[in-house]
Amino acid sequence: MNVVVTPAMLGQVVISGILSGALYAMVALGLALIFGVMRIINVAHGPLLMLGAYATYFLSTALGINPYLTVPVSMAMLFVVGVLLERTLVFRVVDAPELSSLLLTFGVSIALVNLAQLLFTSDLRSVEYLTGAWVVGPFALSKSRVVAFVFAGALTGLAFLFLGRTKLGKAIRATSQSREVAMVCGIDVQRIHLVTFGLAAALAAAGGALIAVIVAIQPEMGQIWTFKSFLVIVLGGAGNYPGALLGGILLGLIEQVASLFLTTQLSEVVAYVLLVAILLVRPTGLLGGRQT
Amino acid sequence: MSQRVALAAPVAVALALAAYPVVASGYEVRATLQIFMWIVLAGSWNLISGLTGYVSFGHVAFFGAGAYAGAILISKAGWPWLAAALVGGGAAVLLALVIGYPCLRLKGPYFAIAMLGLNEVLRALVSYFEGLTGGGNGLSLPTLDATVPIYYVMGLTAVAVTVLTYLIITSRFGLRLMTIREDEVAAEAMGIDTARHKLYAFLLSAAGPGIAGALTARDQGYIEPISVFPLATTITMIVMVLFGGKGTVWGPVLGAVVLFVAQEVVWARYPYVHPLLFGALIVAVVLLMPRGVLGILQVRYRLPRTI
Amino acid sequence: MTTKALAALITAIGVLAGGLPAAAQGPIRIGASLSLTGTYAKLGNYQNEGYKLCAKQANEHGGLLGRKIEFVVYDDQSAPSTAVRLYEKLITEDKVDAVIGPYSSPVTEASANVTEKYKKVMVTPLAATTSIFKRPPDKKRYYLFMVISPAEAYLEGLVDMAAKRGLKTIAIVNEDTLFAKAAGDGAAELANKRGMQVVFREGYPKGNQDFSAILTKIRAANPEVLAASTYFDDAIAITRQMKELNVNPKMYGITVGGDLPEFYDLLKQNAEYITGATQWETTLPYPGNREFSDAYKKEFGREPVYHSAAGYAGCVIYLEAVKRAGTLDSDKVRDVLLKLEMKTAFGDFKVDQDGFQTAHKMVTTQWQDGKKVIVWPDELANGKLRFPTPPWNQR
Numbered sequence: 005m006n007v008v009v010t011p012a013m014l015g016q017v018v019i020s021g022i023l024s025g026a027l028y029a030m031v032a033l034g035l036a037l038i039f040g041v042m043r044i045i046n047v048a049h050g051p052l053l054m055l056g057a058y059a060t061y062f063l064s065t066a067l068g069i070n071p072y073l074t075v076p077v078s079m080a081m082l083f084v085v086g087v088l089l090e091r092t093l094v095f096r097v098v099d100a101p102e103l104s105s106l107l108l109t110f111g112v113s114i115a116l117v118n119l120a121q122l123l124f125t126s127d128l129r130s131v132e133y134l135t136g137a138w139v140v141g142p143f144a145l146s147k148s149r150v151v152a153f154v155f156a157g158a159l160t161g162l163a164f165l166f167l168g169r170t171k172l173g174k175a176i177r178a179t180s181q182s183r184e185v186a187m188v189c190g191i192d193v194q195r196i197h198l199v200t201f202g203l204a205a206a207l208a209a210a211g212g213a214l215i216a217v218i219v220a221i222q223p224e225m226g227q228i229w230t231f232k233s234f235l236v237i238v239l240g241g242a243g244n245y246p247g248a249l250l251g252g253i254l255l256g257l258i259e260q261v262a263s264l265f266l267t268t269q270l271s272e273v274v275a276y277v278l279l280v281a282i283l284l285v286r287p288t289g290l291l292g293g294r295q296t
Numbered sequence: 297m298s299q300r301v302a303l304a305a306p307v308a309v310a311l312a313l314a315a316y317p318v319v320a321s322g323y324e325v326r327a328t329l330q331i332f333m334w335i336v337l338a339g340s341w342n343l344i345s346g347l348t349g350y351v352s353f354g355h356v357a358f359f360g361a362g363a364y365a366g367a368i369l370i371s372k373a374g375w376p377w378l379a380a381a382l383v384g385g386g387a388a389v390l391l392a393l394v395i396g397y398p399c400l401r402l403k404g405p406y407f408a409i410a411m412l413g414l415n416e417v418l419r420a421l422v423s424y425f426e427g428l429t430g431g432g433n434g435l436s437l438p439t440l441d442a443t444v445p446i447y448y449v450m451g452l453t454a455v456a457v458t459v460l461t462y463l464i465i466t467s468r469f470g471l472r473l474m475t476i477r478e479d480e481v482a483a484e485a486m487g488i489d490t491a492r493h494k495l496y497a498f499l500l501s502a503a504g505p506g507i508a509g510a511l512t513a514r515d516q517g518y519i520e521p522i523s524v525f526p527l528a529t530t531i532t533m534i535v536m537v538l539f540g541g542k543g544t545v546w547g548p549v550l551g552a553v554v555l556f557v558a559q560e561v562v563w564a565r566y567p568y569v570h571p572l573l574f575g576a577l578i579v580a581v582v583l584l585m586p587r588g589v590l591g592i593l594q595v596r597y598r599l600p601r602t603i
Numbered sequence: 604m605t606t607k608a609l610a611a612l613i614t615a616i617g618v619l620a621g622g623l624p625a626a627a628q629g630p631i632r633i634g635a636s637l638s639l640t641g642t643y644a645k646l647g648n649y650q651n652e653g654y655k656l657c658a659k660q661a662n663e664h665g666g667l668l669g670r671k672i673e674f675v676v677y678d679d680q681s682a683p684s685t686a687v688r689l690y691e692k693l694i695t696e697d698k699v700d701a702v703i704g705p706y707s708s709p710v711t712e713a714s715a716n717v718t719e720k721y722k723k724v725m726v727t728p729l730a731a732t733t734s735i736f737k738r739p740p741d742k743k744r745y746y747l748f749m750v751i752s753p754a755e756a757y758l759e760g761l762v763d764m765a766a767k768r769g770l771k772t773i774a775i776v777n778e779d780t781l782f783a784k785a786a787g788d789g790a791a792e793l794a795n796k797r798g799m800q801v802v803f804r805e806g807y808p809k810g811n812q813d814f815s816a817i818l819t820k821i822r823a824a825n826p827e828v829l830a831a832s833t834y835f836d837d838a839i840a841i842t843r844q845m846k847e848l849n850v851n852p853k854m855y856g857i858t859v860g861g862d863l864p865e866f867y868d869l870l871k872q873n874a875e876y877i878t879g880a881t882q883w884e885t886t887l888p889y890p891g892n893r894e895f896s897d898a899y900k901k902e903f904g905r906e907p908v909y910h911s912a913a914g915y916a917g918c919v920i921y922l923e924a925v926k927r928a929g930t931l932d933s934d935k936v937r938d939v940l941l942k943l944e945m946k947t948a949f950g951d952f953k954v955d956q957d958g959f960q961t962a963h964k965m966v967t968t969q970w971q972d973g974k975k976v977i978v979w980p981d982e983l984a985n986g987k988l989r990f991p992t993p994p995w996n997q998r
Contacts, residue, residue: 007802007803007820007823007824008823009823010823012823013819013820013822013823016815016819016822016848017815017816017819020815020816020819024813024815039405045405045408045409093579093583096583097582097583100586101349102351102404102405102408103345103349103351103534103538104582104586106351106353106405106408107531107534107535107538107578107581107582108578108579108582108583110531110575110578111574111575111576111577111578111579111582112575112579113575114571114572114574114575114578115571115572115575115576115579116575117571118569118570118571118572118575119572121568122568122569122572126644126645127645127865128835128836128839128865128869129869130839130869130870132869132870132871132873135843135846135847135873136846136847136995136996137846137847137848137849137995139849139996144847144848144849146844146847146848147847148847149847218843219812219839219840219843220836220839220840220843220869222836225812228810228812231409231412231413231416234409238406238409259813259816260815260816261816263813263815263816263817264816264819264820267424267805267806267807268805268807268808268811268813268814268816268817269420269423269424269779269806269807269808270420270424271816272416272417272420272808273417273420273421273424276413276414276416276417277417279409279410279413280398280399280410280413283402283406283410284398284401284402321695321696322691322694322695322721323688323691323692323694323695323696324695324696326687326688326691327688327692330688420808423779423806423808431779431784431806432778432779432780432781432783432784432806432809433734433781433784433785434709434712434781436712436734436738436742437742438741438742439716439719439741439742439743439744441720512684516683516684516687516713516716517713517716518683518709518712518713518716520683520709520780520781522709522780522809523682523683523684523709526682564677564678567639567640567678567680568639568640570640570680
């Protein structure tokens, strides 16, 4: 309120924004893949992230594994969960009206959160591994966030390599451009859906694993991430996978800068107004749509 | 089944409900009042989403807007609650006008998420303008025991929403809305002014929740941002409509009654697994009976479209 | 009306017939709606345990008015609207003999309208917001009684200790909800009174986890004291991010959460020097406190926290008032409660004419080498404040 914003402060929040933006981008890429390939908004994306966070928590506290080494394990576990979810429930609503998939994944979402409450209790848990900051001039760089940034960048890069270079990745992109054409080309669309859903869950899990080192975790931590991820893919352009990267960083920056000049309450308002404005003016997102 | 019975049954039920507060306990009145509220909410959601196919994922926003408009008029301006409730409905319609004009141009999931965001934004704005709304402190209304009169007004609102649904479904306006639901491009090609039709349906769907919100605020005597804008309320109204049968007249009524009673009688005994049960129910409804109870009956027994 | 007359008639006949044996009347049923699930689940369950222990002990000592006590508890999912319906159900459907308070200020604020309507005395042990009790004449409540100290007092210890040490500037942040905001307002008012300058004040939405921007502003405002009016999750997040952003006030205090053992479990040595505010501690020298803590540990297998103790005390106070009144009649119990002065395991109880608590004392604790030490007020303290807080990199 009564604080004059200096360039150093602006610099600090820009750093914070970019650091969290990379995480947003990675998590949102998962949602974007599902949306692109299956035309579904997976409301359970955030709760899957929560499960990833718990996987890391238990692996690192119970087995004493370095939390960053648990990231691939947590991803693998959630890949399996994602595949199971797709095979049992989600595939049934792929071609249904959007209400069906929204509600179905919402039902899955609250069930997952409740299961987590029953199994893990609502107590906060935290992985105290890397706290504090590296101080560089007037700026403080949170250690855990910088590491998360590096991980998120690397994993997102790997995901793009997979999408761009491998046969399976190309098949995923082809399916997201046109399912009919993909089928004609002999792509097993069912299998693509399965892999996509698993991959998306793994990306969410990676986000959860990294977040577990940054903030304390609890069963309800995930829901907010579904909405944020959707914001990101709208900003970047749905179906445009590199757009998620831009969208993520942008959302991180918007949130932080708006919180700095206004209040944290109002930063939500800013993000939403922007969402609607972009949808109306440029429905294909800032980078334009569907050029994968 | 003659037409006379079809008409007589609802009238008999309405008369019974009108006499109910005389014999019922305080809790029974309040529980029935809640059922009325859910009929208003579910029926209103049905008007926009059941008929046009535009999924409003933030319909509780209109409930919250009505609650705040009503509560502010009652507590700050000393209005009688009935007038405040009507203005609450008006405020919700106004909000729908401002929001609907841009947002109804969005298609499919984009509209759903924009509505979800609207709800979050309203909550943030209400918290922010604390001079008027009390912010996070909420608003406390003067003490007044008006549960029974509110029961009647909420009941009348539920009847009004249901009759409105019937009138729309049997009208040309309703037919056009359903054409939009089936194929919006085709509807436009047929010369239907889709933007205007969607907007009208949207405005009508906002009035009921607005009135219900203001009545609820008065009855509870206290509101706060978190408790009048919960996503769970939107989801519950959607599931009620889906369960009963979307796009039908009686579907929302059926869904509201069955689900509320189930919630109150069965689920309240298992508080720790309540969300799990609700999640399972949602999944079951979506997968096993997407047309709802009435939808299934319509197909099986060739019932009229206007049930 | 007729049922009431009938009931009176039956009672009269019973009395004329020489009175029924007390046990044949069945138990006294006390109804409550508690947040067993939802946002406040953890704390609501603690409160429930306090009620349970109180009922168990009372029954072991012959019950109340010669009858056993039985609690009827429902879950309100932490939602005020559900609690309203549940109190209505308890009173009109289950016909409980008495009611007792729910968890949290918002839920109490809404439920009190129902209990007032039926003229039921409600001792509400976990509502700390002044505005629930201090109301204008047209909104006045007659049957509601407060047990814990008001929200505004939570940061009093921090402000008082800071002022005594000559600190001049304070930043205040709070979750934007009824209780947390009141605690923040209280701190601001006290600070002004003590000649301190509030250099920063901001609320944040419930559930917020990212405090980077707020803390960046606080770092720029460079206050000597940071007061955060929190629940628990946010207290953890703020503390961690203070370290990440290298925010170094000379004193840093929070409200709810700082006193819970989990706070130290989660933050480890980063919790050192942080002060928390609490209504009650196991170690306080109140009559019966040790016995309560021991019994609680035996019953539930862990240390009680203040929510359990307040629930326990609220129940004890209500039972005492009924005992002294000799009846469950609301108006008579109300008269007793208004005059009652009592010491429980939870501390002093005395209310003014609005049912507002005036005797109970808050304490301020500080984490010192993994132990929670009471540092304020002086008469209850069992240790000295460690001051000033060193910068993060020197801890």
